[in-house]
Amino acid sequence: MAKPLNIGMVGYGFMGRTHSNAYNRVTNFFDTEYRPVLKAVCGRDAGQLQDFADRWGYESTETDWRKLVERKDIDAIDICTPNNLHYEIAIAAAAHGKMILCEKPLAMNAEEGERMCQAVEKAGVMNTVWYNYRRVPAITFAKQLIDSGNLGRIFHYRANFLQDWTISADLPQGGTALWRLDAAAAGSGVTGDLLAHCIDTAIWLNGSVQNVTAMTETFIKERKHTLTGKIEKVGIDDACAFLCRFENGSLGLFESTRYARGHKALYTLEINGEHASIKWDLHDLHRLQWFDHRDEGNLRGWRSIHVTDGDHPYMNKWWVPGLQIGYEHTFVHHVADFLTGVAQGTPVSPTFRQALETQKICDAVLKSAKLGSWTQVG
Numbered sequence: 001m002a003k004p005l006n007i008g009m010v011g012y013g014f015m016g017r018t019h020s021n022a023y024n025r026v027t028n029f030f031d032t033e034y035r036p037v038l039k040a041v042c043g044r045d046a047g048q049l050q051d052f053a054d055r056w057g058y059e060s061t062e063t064d065w066r067k068l069v070e071r072k073d074i075d076a077i078d079i080c081t082p083n084n085l086h087y088e089i090a091i092a093a094a095a096h097g098k099m100i101l102c103e104k105p106l107a108m109n110a111e112e113g114e115r116m117c118q119a120v121e122k123a124g125v126m127n128t129v130w131y132n133y134r135r136v137p138a139i140t141f142a143k144q145l146i147d148s149g150n151l152g153r154i155f156h157y158r159a160n161f162l163q164d165w166t167i168s169a170d171l172p173q174g175g176t177a178l179w180r181l182d183a184a185a186a187g188s189g190v191t192g193d194l195l196a197h198c199i200d201t202a203i204w205l206n207g208s209v210q211n212v213t214a215m216t217e218t219f220i221k222e223r224k225h226t227l228t229g230k231i232e233k234v235g236i237d238d239a240c241a242f243l244c245r246f247e248n249g250s251l252g253l254f255e256s257t258r259y260a261r262g263h264k265a266l267y268t269l270e271i272n273g274e275h276a277s278i279k280w281d282l283h284d285l286h287r288l289q290w291f292d293h294r295d296e297g298n299l300r301g302w303r304s305i306h307v308t309d310g311d312h313p314y315m316n317k318w319w320v321p322g323l324q325i326g327y328e329h330t331f332v333h334h335v336a337d338f339l340t341g342v343a344q345g346t347p348v349s350p351t352f353r354q355a356l357e358t359q360k361i362c363d364a365v366l367k368s369a370k371l372g373s374w375t376q377v378g
């Protein structure tokens, strides 16, 4: 029987659901030395919280996260709150010797992130940030292809993350539902929310970024604030585009917006090497597009690899070859890897320290957009 790992989760919204689903399902599919136990969930509305706890099988509830992090029967704190709370909760959790699984972006800025890294390192506790796209089997497979040198020298990396849900000027900002539009809760707009995902995948696949040049735009300058009822200035970036140079000499091109009518969550990436190229699209997440110049000339073309075979990453844990899995499984994979890390005492990527690199790039992007000049990362 696997040993219990007691989870205390803060926040029970979108990510609270994906994580709870992952904790509940992981041991049905993965053989792990530890099994997550849903000890407690924390939120501010006691009624809604109890409904959530009943639906997902949490043993208890807390309405103050400070009480949760102090509890002796909790091993790991899972932070699923808006970005402005990651720092405070993580610092307190580390001080109480808890393992921490923190949602992305790590923090509001790199300064906060650095202090969070120091806190978990000083406490010697396991820590990870939920950059879940690393664990889409097709992306993990892309990492294997790149690391084995299949692409040769890398020339280009490009990524987009496009949405269209904030185009209406009538949409308010702030509060429980719309904290993403409020700079005080989110830190930034699409940069920390969407580009952070693109950047994390990019540095994982293609290495560190040296410098960036960016532009941002806030198309709707003022919105009513849900909490104050007043019309207030909008402090987030609605759209962001940046160029960068990677340490390996390749060039990067990134774009994100919430104003691309027709796109709900179009995350695409492409990497072009000397011998081969790879493309991936979140809307078709189990496929990897692969072009290999070494193929016989008259047969050369883009291959669409259905990443569902038993020898593809994670896939031998699921159904039979040819049957695909989806978005929610990336979180199951992350939990499985975390449990393995706990058992072996090995770090689980991305650690806080690794996620800090993304935070530094986000900071450099926002700084560059403000200054209108190339900006060094770090």
Ligand SMILES: NC(=O)c1ccc[n+]([C@@H]2O[C@H](COP(=O)([O-])OP(=O)(O)OC[C@H]3O[C@@H](n4cnc5c(N)ncnc54)[C@H](O)[C@@H]3O)[C@@H](O)[C@H]2O)c1
Pocket: 010, 011, 012, 013, 014, 015, 016, 042, 043, 044, 065, 079, 080, 081, 082, 083, 085, 103, 104, 105, 130, 131, 132, 176, 177, 193
């Ligand atoms: N990995 C991903 O793909 C992904 C996707 C979406 C969001 N996120 C990240 O996850 C985090 C949460 O986003 P979400 O979409 O789940 O948001 P959400 O609004 O759906 O949920 C946030 C939860 O935090 C709770 N909360 C807010 N203040 C609190 C407080 N003081 N004490 C306790 N609980 C509090 C809210 O009640 C709510 O349950 C954010 O950091 C976001 O960037 C990551």
